[in-house]
Amino acid sequence: MKKLLKRSLYFLLPLAAYVLYELCHKNPYLTEKIYSSQIYPVLSGIFSYIAKYLPFSLAEFLIYAAVIFAIIYLIYIFAALFRKKDFKDRIYHFCYRLQTLAIICGSVYAFFVLFWSLNYARMPLVTHMGYEASLYSAEELGNLTFKLIDRANEMRQIV
Numbered sequence: 001m002k003k004l005l006k007r008s009l010y011f012l013l014p015l016a017a018y019v020l021y022e023l024c025h026k027n028p029y030l031t032e033k034i035y036s037s038q039i040y041p042v043l044s045g046i047f048s049y050i051a052k053y054l055p056f057s058l059a060e061f062l063i064y065a066a067v068i069f070a071i072i073y074l075i076y077i078f079a080a081l082f083r084k085k086d087f088k089d090r091i092y093h094f095c096y097r098l099q100t101l102a103i104i105c106g107s108v109y110a111f112f113v114l115f116w117s118l119n120y121a122r123m124p125l126v127t128h129m130g131y132e133a134s135l136y137s138a139e140e141l142g143n144l145t146f147k148l149i150d151r152a153n154e155m156r157q158i159v
Helices: 002-026 028-051 058-083 087-115 117-121 125-129 138-158
Strands: none
Touching: 002 028, 002 087, 002 117, 028 058, 028 117, 058 087, 087 117
């Protein structure tokens, strides 16, 4: 049981990632200055360097691998309920495996926040470009859409 409690410290990683996520959303200027302009380009460069040697999409591979892993690991978790003869042993192994799954999910969340999600806390593009954001009615947006469709059809005939 002590081992389960010691392993609970791993839950601090997703908690720290969540706190960082919230702090970045409260201060998008610092996120822009530190994360987006200094840290993310390095991370992006590393991932791009690795991905360019792969003949498939790394993101798709990770998604498929995660789904397959989740299915296999859920079977593994529930197998703990039927393997041991002692009831306490069954419950312990079930909880241990369930905690391991929670640690893995929390770690994936933390890495997602650190490697990608903080980009959502950046300053809006309108701020960078100096445009004034204004609201448009549904009718105005509909008219613009039809004008763009007509223009695209004209360009299509040319090409």
